[in-house]
Structures are given as structure tokens and as C-alpha cells.
Amino acid sequence: MRRLLARPARLTRAQILTGKTLVHLILAGLLTFQFFLGASNQLGADPVEALINFTGLNAVHLLFITLLVSPAARHLPCGDIMRYRRLLGIYTFVYALSHLLVYILFELQQDWSLLASEITERPYIIVGLCALLILTALTVTSFESLRKKMGRRWQSLHNLIYICMPLVLLHYSWSQKTIIAEPLVYWALAALVLLPRKDKIRSWFAFSKTRRR
């Protein structure tokens, strides 16, 4: 066992492809299945709330998993798992976008004037939208060709993910009726995920400051 771990495992192209197919099947499958359950009225008394919670909470979970990929790749003898990070990041966006769409289509039921007043007057919704905007920017620049073209700016743009995490959790905490609730656990986990990166985050802030000057 020890010898097995000592030697870094390389994944073949076929293995990576199989893994990616599995990720697609699981994540797209779960989302579709949940919508199917909602449409066939099997999500309890209020399918709208159930779907909002499912998409929102799992977007948070996927964001955590995505942020865990690079430390995992560094510490496990299998650097190739980095090849899954982009895919997981994109699914974070897909779940977060579904969350917004459920809110607009099923919660507000296309009441556009209500949507307009809610997104301008409710701070926790604005915070959530900011997080989604970041995820959108990262998703549309996630192609390899764009990454090469953008060079160093690509990395500083994608470091915005570290701001996305607290925004998402603020949105989640703020949406609750009481402060002592599940989001507290996520704040603690976020601290664990972000603290080891504090130097990186600090230097990135310093970098963007010098650039602005």
C-alpha cells in the first residue's frame, strides 16, 4: 500500500475521460432528476422551496469541492485530478444558475416588476447575484484558448473565486430567519479551505492594488 502511494499515479486519457463522463452523469443526472421529481409533484408540499434549496445548497457544495481540487492534487500522489477542476467549476455555475432560474420562473413566476424590486431592494439577493456574476465570468473564460490568450490576467480574474465563497455564504446566512442555523457550519468549513491560501489571497490583493496605481 505504502509503495503504491509513494509512486505518483498517472491517469491515462481513457481513465480521465471515463471519470469526466461519470462526473457529467452524476451532476447533470442529479439536477435533471430533481427537476423531474418537482414536475411530477414528488418533492413534498412545496416543490419550489425544495428546488431552491437543492440547487442553492449543492452549488455551495460544488464550490467547496472545486476549491479542494488543487490542495488535494498537491497532497495526494495523483496530480492528474487537477484535470477535473474546470468541469467541477462549470457545474458550480450550472447549479447556481438553476437556483436563480427556479427563483425567477417558479418562486416569482415571471412577475418581472416584482423581480425588479426584489433585486434592487433586497441586499441578500444582490449579494447572491454578485456571486453568480463572478461565476459567470469564470465560466465564459474557462476555455483553454482564452486562458492562453489572457495570460497572467486569467489567473487574477479566476482568483475572484476566493471572494465568491464569502459572498455565497453571506447570501445563504442572510436568507435564513435566524442566525444560528446551518450556514454557520459552512462558514467554519470555508475558513478551513481559505486560510491555507491566505498568503495567496493577500498577495493577490496587493497585486491588484499596485496595478491600479
Add this chain to the structure above:
Amino acid sequence: KPLDFSKKPEFSTNATQTPYEKVSSFNNFYEFGTDKDDPSKYADKLTYDPWQLKIDGLVEKPITLDYNDLLNTFALEERIYRLRCVEAWSMVIPWTGFELAKLLKQAKPLSKAKYVAFETLYRPDEMRGQRSRFVGGGVEYPYVEGLRLDEAMHPLTLMSVGLYGKTLPPQNGAPIRLVVPWKYGFKSIKSVVRITLTDKEPPTTWNRLAANEYGFYANVNPEVDHPRWSQASERRIDTGGLFARNRIDTKMFNGYQEVAPLYQDMNLSRFY
């Protein structure tokens, strides 16, 4: 357990009723957890027979009712009420119960009495949210609520012991709960053990927790938004599923205009 009751059509709505399965599986009862399905999962731990409900404070004749008294002292009637939650969803529920006024009259309130305070059971062994601040949303228990005496004496104000013609399931507040249909649902306190008449406005749980979001009165009012969401409309949970177009306009006093005289000279955006 089935109950004997008469129907009261003059107080009832004929809107589509929310099915029993939904009424009994989608609840806010933080004593059992903050998720909507926690009460139906965990409230079967609650012992509601035997039970004691005390009426005391500024009354001539304090009363204690035990479990059987709750069901047999007053003639029961069925009232189909709209229930509007402060979270902007609503249901239509056939409650079985009796007017709170009948109970209060029996205790004979003194002339000094101006308010009525209510208290939910405090029994951490059976209520997991009372055992742990984390499960119970950080709420200070026991849960307390209050009404002005004239609100409590209004014929719409019901003490409910059943829904859909049967005794209340524990997640809906067995064995006895308050139902005040023109106020947000959190005023309708569940599993009541004590009703105290007082001369001062009693503290109320949600007001203590966030005074800027939840007032003492908590009348349904489409014009006064919750700081975090609009109260102008609501989603009616009835028989429809995901594609139901169930967002409807919220009405002042949840459509119970007959209570308007109670608040004649009050600024309801100040006393929300």
C-alpha cells in the same frame, strides 16, 4: 382521532383546500428543527396526552383544563381559514376548535386585563430544538406569543384542537393551538400550556429575536414589506405542483376585513 363538530360557513372560505398531507408535512415548529420537514419527522416524540392548559393572571377564576377537557368542554366547530405565513406562502386549512373568547369568558378577565400572553410547552426531552440551540435556530424557549385582549376576544380567534375533522397531529401543535387568521402564521402559537391575562404588552418570540422584522401585531399587510422580501403577494400551496401558477396578491388582514375596526386609529406601518 375523529372529532364531533358543527360547520361554521359564515367564517369559512370556499377556496381550494391544501391537502392534509401538505398541511401536516410542511411546518414551521422550530422546537423540532428549522427545516420544514423536521416537525413531521421528529414531533412524534411529543406526549400530548396527558396535557394541562392553565388560564391564569388577571382573571377572577383561574382554570386548568386537562386533555379531555380540551376536546369536550366547548362545542367544536369547523372553520376553513386562510393561513398566511410571514415567509410569503399560504395555505387553506379546515380547523376544528372553539372560540378563544368562550374560554376567556369562563375565566372572567378582570377589568385591568389588557393583553393575553401564550406559552408553548417547554420539554427539552421531547423537543430536540429546545435541547440544542443549533437545532432550534437559536430561539429562546419556551416560545411565547401575545394578543391584545380585544383581538383575543374577536370571534375569528380560534383555539384549534383538530384539522380535517381529526385531532391535531403533533407537528401542527397538538393537542391545542391558537389560530389567528388575519395575522402572520407565527402568531398562531402551537402546543399551548399557559394563557395568562396581563396589563402589559407581553414579549413575543420572533419580536425578541428580530424586532425590526417581526412586530407585536404582525397583521397581514401587503403594504409593509418584510425587510428581506416583499409581502405584496404570496404563493398559495394547494393541490398544484411545480408548474402551478399559484402566486396571488396578498390582501390586507389576509382578507378578513371584519377586524379592521380593531385598528382604527393605529398607524399599521409603525405597529407592524
